[in-house]
Amino acid sequence: MLMLIALPAIAQEPIRIGFLTILTGPLAAPGKEMENGITLFLDEQKQTLGGRPVQLTVLDSGGTPAGTLAKARELVEQRKVHVIIGPLAAFEAYAIAPYVNAQKVPTISPSAAADDLTQRKATPFFVRATSSSSQPTQPFGTYAAKTLGYKKIATIADDFAFGHEVVAGFHQAFEDAGGEIVQKLWPPLGAADQSPYIGQLRRDIDAVFIGFAGVASLRFLKQFEDAGLKGKIPVLANQTATDEALLRNMGDEAVGVVSAMNYSAALDLAPNRKFVAAYRKAFGSDPGYYSVGAYTAGLFLKQALDRVGGKVEDTDTFLKALRGVAIPDAPGGPIRLDKYGQPVHNIYIRRVERKDGRLQNTVIQTIENVSQFWTYPEPDFLKAPPYSRTYPPCRHC
Numbered sequence: 001m002l003m004l005i006a007l008p009a010i011a012q013e014p015i016r017i018g019f020l021t022i023l024t025g026p027l028a029a030p031g032k033e034m035e036n037g038i039t040l041f042l043d044e045q046k047q048t049l050g051g052r053p054v055q056l057t058v059l060d061s062g063g064t065p066a067g068t069l070a071k072a073r074e075l076v077e078q079r080k081v082h083v084i085i086g087p088l089a090a091f092e093a094y095a096i097a098p099y100v101n102a103q104k105v106p107t108i109s110p111s112a113a114a115d116d117l118t119q120r121k122a123t124p125f126f127v128r129a130t131s132s133s134s135q136p137t138q139p140f141g142t143y144a145a146k147t148l149g150y151k152k153i154a155t156i157a158d159d160f161a162f163g164h165e166v167v168a169g170f171h172q173a174f175e176d177a178g179g180e181i182v183q184k185l186w187p188p189l190g191a192a193d194q195s196p197y198i199g200q201l202r203r204d205i206d207a208v209f210i211g212f213a214g215v216a217s218l219r220f221l222k223q224f225e226d227a228g229l230k231g232k233i234p235v236l237a238n239q240t241a242t243d244e245a246l247l248r249n250m251g252d253e254a255v256g257v258v259s260a261m262n263y264s265a266a267l268d269l270a271p272n273r274k275f276v277a278a279y280r281k282a283f284g285s286d287p288g289y290y291s292v293g294a295y296t297a298g299l300f301l302k303q304a305l306d307r308v309g310g311k312v313e314d315t316d317t318f319l320k321a322l323r324g325v326a327i328p329d330a331p332g333g334p335i336r337l338d339k340y341g342q343p344v345h346n347i348y349i350r351r352v353e354r355k356d357g358r359l360q361n362t363v364i365q366t367i368e369n370v371s372q373f374w375t376y377p378e379p380d381f382l383k384a385p386p387y388s389r390t391y392p393p394c395r396h397c
Helices: 002-011 028-044 065-078 090-103 137-146 161-176 195-200 215-226 270-283 289-307 315-323 378-383
Strands: 015-021 052-060 083-085 107-109 126-128 152-157 180-185 207-211 235-237 258-261 335-337 343-355 358-370
Touching: 015 028, 015 065, 028 052, 028 270, 028 289, 052 065, 065 083, 065 090, 083 289, 090 107, 090 126, 090 161, 107 289, 137 161, 137 207, 137 258, 137 343, 137 358, 152 161, 161 180, 161 207, 180 195, 195 215, 215 235, 258 358, 270 289, 289 315
Parallel strands: 015 052, 015 083, 083 107, 107 126, 152 180, 152 207, 207 235, 235 258
Antiparallel strands: 258 343, 335 343, 343 358
């Protein structure tokens, strides 16, 4: 009799989700977009997943490795979460990965694109719901050389792990396709003034590739225009530099920028039209990289929990379900995980255009089913050094 009385209480115990994002500092705006994405998803699910109520705890990591690790410890040891969604930045993911692995806490990354966490340092407890840092920029490097016909490109990117990896992927693929990277510039993360770096740009280049997250892109494009370079040197951008969260604060300086990403709010797919409409209604703006990543992490979590009947405490069974996730109708198109926990999905080449009074990333080409290894043989890729600030080396600088 006692067991019959206890069972309903057990069934209603909430699934505790810890959400790590950045709500202060230069990456605070993207961090809020991330929170918006998971909030919208859970509201649509009526705060219930796998037949159980959900308890979401959102913590601000502060955007430092030590701070992120401390908040991860708080979620695991004090809040007793079953799952972590987060963090935002690549350097944060590298900081917490050994800890969540040791604690055996399933972690879904909606934004942190740290390449090696689904490559040489892959663990069973970490999966990603978005591209790795270099996953969009590798096909973009090939596109820049073969389709756009560019021969010489300079790069300028935030001087932290994400910036290093997005540039490295573009660099490798661009040069393998016959181009040359002739200059690399590295402003510190949070630099208030991009003009000193713009002043250093070579003028004999075919284009400049930028690798920014947060407000740095706003500053760069405006100061690039002020320097009289818009229309003279084409701008190519990584996945976050013209994110929808930034476009709403940009003007004509952004028009014409071409980028590559696994998503665009302008993507004409039925699931995306529904997602964009719901996001606009809830937040009054378009979703982008950070919000769709968190929303997709929610889709991953829902599918896995549905498969195990909400039994998140059975870690091994839940992890098997999580790593077997495949979403045919995600907002960004079909997505599935490889054996490392990294999505295989479409990459979209996009161009910033003005439509109906707002800037958008118009999709101009779709590259389907892109893996994190691009066209490189997986064993050869993994034997090479990981992408970094110094690899591949700049042989033409």
